[in-house]
Amino acid sequence: MTQQLLDAKTLSEIAIHGIQEKKGQSLVRMDLKGVDGAITDYFIICTGTSDRHVQSLAESVMEEMKKVGERPISKEGLQAGQWVLLDFVNVVVHIFQQEMRDFYRLEALWGDAPTEHIDI
Numbered sequence: 550m551t552q553q554l555l556d557a558k559t560l561s562e563i564a565i566h567g568i569q570e571k572k573g574q575s576l577v578r579m580d581l582k583g584v585d586g587a588i589t590d591y592f593i594i595c596t597g598t599s600d601r602h603v604q605s606l607a608e609s610v611m612e613e614m615k616k617v618g619e620r621p622i623s624k625e626g627l628q629a630g631q632w633v634l635l636d637f638v639n640v641v642v643h644i645f646q647q648e649m650r651d652f653y654r655l656e657a658l659w660g661d662a663p664t665e666h667i668d669i
Contacts, residue, residue, distance in 0.1 A: 555617055557582075557590035557639035564593045564635075564642050567613035569669055573597060573606045573644065576669060579655075579662040587659070590639045594655055596647050600630030606644045607633040 555563075561578055568576055573595035581587035597603035607627055614620065614637060623636040632649045635642040643655060656664060 555619075560614070560617075560619060560637060560640045561591040561593055563613050563617060563619075564610050564637070564640055565667055567610035568593070568595050568606055568642075568644075569667075570613070571602070571606045571609045572669060574669065575650075576667040577656065578665045578667060579659055580665075581659060581662045584659060584662050587662070589636075589641045591641070592655065592659065592662070593640060593642045594645070594650070595643075596645050596650050597630075599646070603630040603633055603644050603646055607635060607642075610635055610642050610644075 565576065565578065574597070576595040579592040579594065581592060582590050595606065597606050604627060611621065619637055621635045621637055625634040626632045631646050632653070633644040
């Protein structure tokens with residue numbers, strides 16, 4: 550069976566679905582394609598309510614992406630559950646607990662990027 554390559558927007562939608570399945574909060578998609586210095590096409594950012602919720606959100610995203618043959622080239626923070634980063638090259642998923650999200654303020658750091666707030 551031949552694996553069809555999916556575009557970055559489609560992959561971002563798959564990651565978003567994984568987050569929605571586990572009730573992630575404050576979900577946004579940032580389109581970084583036109584931003585100077587950006588290393589990816591999309592950031593997906595959401596908040597979990599506890600260590601376990603953050604871990605569950607990350608696992609759900611990885612499960613959904615695995616269904617289409619995608620695996621993260623890097624994953625950070627999964628054990629601690631404070632801030633998990635899943636790097637799928639063209640899509641990078643950030644799952645925070647609220648305190649960490651408030652501290653790092655990625656949305657402000659990449660404020661030039663068009664940002665879409667997504668319903669859960």
